[in-house]
Amino acid sequence: xxxSPNTRKTILAIVLCSISLLLxxxxxxxxxxTQSETSARNESFSYARDVLRRxxxxxxxxxxxVKRVHAAHLPHCSEAELTLMRxxxxxxxxxxxxxxxxxxxxxxxxxxxxxxxxxxxxxxxxENGLAQYLNVRITVGQWRPLNIFALxxxxxxxxxxxxxxxxxxxxxxxxxxxxxxxxxxxxxxxxGEQLDPRWVRSIPRGTERSYAVDGYLVTAIRSSRYDxxxxxxxxxxxxxxxxxxxxxxxxxxGVLCGAGLIWAGMYLARARSSFxxxxxxxxxxxxxYVEYQPxxxxxxxxxxxxxxxxxxxxxxxxIRPDYFIPxxxxxxxxxxxxxxxxxxxxxxxxxxxxxxxxFKVAINLSPDDLRSQDTITMLERxxxxxxxxxxxxxxxxxxxxxxxxQETRRVMxxxxxxxxxxxxxDFGIGYSSLSRLQSFxxxxxxxxxxxxxxxxTDSVTSDVVLHIIDLARLLxxxxxxxxxxxxxxxxxxxxxxxxxxxxxxxxxxxxxxxLLDSMRSRIEx
Ligand code: G
Ligand code: G
Ligand code: MN
Numbered sequence: 001x002x003x004s005p006n007t008r009k010t011i012l013a014i015v016l017c018s019i020s021l022l023l024x025x026x027x028x029x030x031x032x033x034t035q036s037e038t039s040a041r042n043e044s045f046s047y048a049r050d051v052l053r054r055x056x057x058x059x060x061x062x063x064x065x066v067k068r069v070h071a072a073h074l075p076h077c078s079e080a081e082l083t084l085m086r087x088x089x090x091x092x093x094x095x096x097x098x099x100x101x102x103x104x105x106x107x108x109x110x111x112x113x114x115x116x117x118x119x120x121x122x123x124x125x126x127e128n129g130l131a132q133y134l135n136v137r138i139t140v141g142q143w144r145p146l147n148i149f150a151l152x153x154x155x156x157x158x159x160x161x162x163x164x165x166x167x168x169x170x171x172x173x174x175x176x177x178x179x180x181x182x183x184x185x186x187x188x189x190x191x192g193e194q195l196d197p198r199w200v201r202s203i204p205r206g207t208e209r210s211y212a213v214d215g216y217l218v219t220a221i222r223s224s225r226y227d228x229x230x231x232x233x234x235x236x237x238x239x240x241x242x243x244x245x246x247x248x249x250x251x252x253x254g255v256l257c258g259a260g261l262i263w264a265g266m267y268l269a270r271a272r273s274s275f276x277x278x279x280x281x282x283x284x285x286x287x288x289y290v291e292y293q294p295x296x297x298x299x300x301x302x303x304x305x306x307x308x309x310x311x312x313x314x315x316x317x318x319i320r321p322d323y324f325i326p327x328x329x330x331x332x333x334x335x336x337x338x339x340x341x342x343x344x345x346x347x348x349x350x351x352x353x354x355x356x357x358x359f360k361v362a363i364n365l366s367p368d369d370l371r372s373q374d375t376i377t378m379l380e381r382x383x384x385x386x387x388x389x390x391x392x393x394x395x396x397x398x399x400x401x402x403x404x405x406q407e408t409r410r411v412m413x414x415x416x417x418x419x420x421x422x423x424x425x426d427f428g429i430g431y432s433s434l435s436r437l438q439s440f441x442x443x444x445x446x447x448x449x450x451x452x453x454x455x456x457t458d459s460v461t462s463d464v465v466l467h468i469i470d471l472a473r474l475l476x477x478x479x480x481x482x483x484x485x486x487x488x489x490x491x492x493x494x495x496x497x498x499x500x501x502x503x504x505x506x507x508x509x510x511x512x513x514x515l516l517d518s519m520r521s522r523i524e525x
Contacts, residue, residue, distance in 0.1 A: 013265040021258040025250050029243060036242040037217070041210050044219035044232040047166055047173060048208065052221050052230040054163035055177050055188075058094040059226045062149060062156040065098050069154055076100050076153075077108035085110040094162055096146055097138075101155035104133075106148075109155065112138060119148065124186045126179070126227065132186065134160070147188065160189030174233040180222065188228070199233050212236070276331055279324065283336045288312055290344040291509035292352075292361070294518075295480060295502045298494045303519065305360030306352075307396065307502060309509045310341050325366070334366040335374065342378045346385060348512050353387045355519045362394040362423060367401040370408045379418060390419030394444065398425045402440050412440060423480070428468055445472045449483025452503070455492045469496050 065088045074081040077100050085098045089110040099109025106117040117138045122131035129152070135145035138157070147160045164175055174192030178185040178200060185200040199218045203209050206224030210217065216233040223229065282288065292306035312319040328334045345361055352359050369375045379395075382388055395415055401408060402424065416422055423444035428451050447468055454461040472479045481493050484503030493501060510518065 010266060010269045013269060014262050017261045017265055018258055021254050021261065025254040028250060029247055032246045033239070033243050036239045040217055040234050040239050041219065044173070044210065044217065044234055045208060045221070047175065048219050048221040048230045048232045050166045051163055051175055051177065051232075052223055052228065054094070054166075055228050055230065056223055056226060058158055058163055059228065061092040061094045062158065065092060065095050065156055066151065066154050069098065070152075077114065082108060082110065082113065094158060095156055096159050097157040099155045099157070100153055101148075101150045102153060106138060106155055109138070109157065111157070122150070124179070132179075132188070134188065161191075164189055164191045172235055172238050174216075174231075176231045176233075178229050178231060179227050180229045185229075193233075195231070196233070199231050200229070203229075275327060276333075279328060279331070279333055282312060282314070283333065283340065286340060287314060288337060288340045288344070289511075290341055290348065291511055292348075292515045293502055293509035294507045294515070295360070295362070295500055296506045298481075298490060298499060298501050301506070303356075303507075303522065304358070304500065305362065305394070306515065307362040307509075308341060308345055308364070310337060310364075329366050329368065332368060334368050335372060338363075338365060338369045338375070339378060342382060346382050349382070349392065350385060350387050351512070351516060352519070353392060355516065355523065357387070358391070360392055360394055362396050364396045364425065365401065366397075367403075367408070370397055370401050370411050373411070375411060376414050376418075379415060379420060383418060383420075394421045394423055396423045396425040396446065399427065399429075409440065412442075416441060416443075426482070428464065443477060444480060445475075445477045446480045446482050446502075447498075449503075452481050452483050452489055452493070453485075455489050466496060469498060473497070 068088055069081070069084065072081065072084050074084060081100075088098055089095060097109050097111040099112065100107040101119075104119045104121060106112060106119065108114050108116070119133050119136060119138075123134045124132045126132075131150045133148040133150070136148055137145060138148075144159070144161065147158050149156050149158070160177075163177060166175075172192070174190070174195070176190035176195045176199075177188040178195070179188060180200065180202065185195070185197060187195055196213070196216075198213050199216065199220075201209065201211065201218075201220060203220055203222050205222050208219070208221035210219045212218070213233075215236050217236060217239070219232045219234075221230050289311055290308045291311055292308055294303040295305045295307060296302070297304050310321050310325070312321075312324055325334070325337075328337055341363060345363060349361060352361070365375065379393070382393065383390060412422060421443035422441075423446050424442055425446050426448045427445050428448045445468070447465060451461055451465040451468065455465055456462070469479060478500065479498050480500040480502055481489075481498050482502050484490055484493065484501045484505045486505055489503075490501060490505060507518070
């Protein structure tokens with residue numbers, strides 16, 4: 001079984017709803033992901049720069065300390081030299097101690113005095129001879145391991161924690177100071193997880209980089225002055241966390257809204273299809289009938305004609321055309337309604353004309369009607385009725401109908417060639433331009449009620465009605481004023497030279513028997 005157009009529309013609606021909901025969620029997740037990646041990167045860079053600055057300062061102080069000891073030329077490990085070392089020690093905040101070293105043994109130092117302290121082999125000796133002893137304990141009371149850097153018999157003792165002692169907002173940042181080397185990086189100091197050798201990449205001196213390594217966002221910055229590099233590694237997990245928080249709020253919310261929208265969509269689709277089937281059933285059962293609103297000569301108050309207005313009777317309720325006509329037009333069901341209206345007029349017209357052979361009935365046509373050749377056939381059938389002639393008929397169409405192209409023009413011309421006059425309905429509220437007025441030929445202009453309402457008020461549109469009347473006169477059109485509700489409006493329109501009017505001041509729309517009765521009693525008067 002192939003799906004019905006309605007099923008297809010419903011599916012389309014659901015798909016569109018889902019896309020329109022998931023898209024913003026997806027985009028916001030993507031955005032928050034990029035955003036959290038960017039902020040993690042920026043954070044890492046700022047930590048890395050801070051740590052590098054401290055590590056360089058440590059190196060500066062080490063170099064300075066060594067220079068001062070050498071420059072003093074004091075006897076090695078003499079009381080004088082130890083005093084100098086203690087002074088230097090106090091001057092420099094990153095240097096913990098300074099001493100003499102020989103054969104992996106501290107001979108004397110500012111903290112141990114003359115006591116010698118044996119060390120293990122250096123962890124690393126650089127090309128320039130700088131030996132690094134990492135995580136060493138030199139006194140009994142020392143509460144955390146120290147690093148010793150030795151060159152030319154002098155040892156500078158530092159606290160590896162100090163350069164790393166930046167305040168961390170983020171718990172799971174891993175920081176390491178390394179001396180970059182060809183194969184195995186030498187970790188001078190670190191905090192957090194064990195450094196993964198893959199985090200270390202060779203970058204030029206004085207530069208910084210950021211790259212992803214297997215679940216981590218790594219930021220590397222290399223000193224321009226020392227053989228030092230700082231690495232900050234953030235687990236990507238850490239970035240997911242923020243995104244997850246957003247997702248936890250938005251995805252269920254989106255799904256909920258989506259479900260609501262889909263439900264509403266299905267509800268509307270069902271309501272729509274039920275309206276469709278109601279309307280179709282009404283057409284089949286011919287539940288439509290026509291009422292006639294008289295069109296009146298403003299001077300004599302004679303009824304010269306009437307507009308046929310369709311009504312839908314559903315049981316005891318009457319449904320107004322302003323509700324169902326636009327929907328019927330939308331569903332392209334209007335032509336079948338027009339056909340019913342013309343059928344009713346065909347039945348009613350002979351009775352009306354028996355009372356007044358010059359009476360003119362106006363029939364409303366929709367854009368679809370004006371595109372269809374069937375309309376001509378229907379009108380010809382009306383004209384074939386013995387008592388009916390073309391002067392008894394007028395068709396009304398709104399400006400929207402005139403917006404259409406060639407076919408409409410052809411049908412309109414055919415109607416006029418039958419001798420039936422054409423009126424523009426609700427004139428002034430649509431989008432007719434003067435060029436359109438010239439390109440379609442028509443006979444009557446029906447001034448929309450809103451302009452008639454403004455007569456005698458000081459609203460901006462109160463002058464417009466005059467211009468419309470002037471325009472009609474210029475184009476040699478007859479004018480019908482719609483929605484006349486008071487004698488004041490009627491007398492103004494008379495003064496403006498308008499001949500015909502329609503409105504509650506004269507009569508509401510009447511069912512045929514009432515129309516005929518009224519016509520009879522008027523003839524008798
Ligand atoms: O008077 P009433 O509320 O019935 O009119 C409401 C609107 O419905 C008016 O704009 C009128 O032009 C339109 N209308 C009434 N009858 C018909 C009809 O038979 N066909 C079309 N296309 N429109 C109609
Ligand atoms: O096709 P058209 O839009 O001209 O249909 C006329 C519409 O205006 C119908 O809905 C009809 O009921 C309504 N109408 C006709 N005369 C009056 C009137 O004097 N006052 C008001 N408020 N509505 C009117
Ligand atoms: Mn009308």
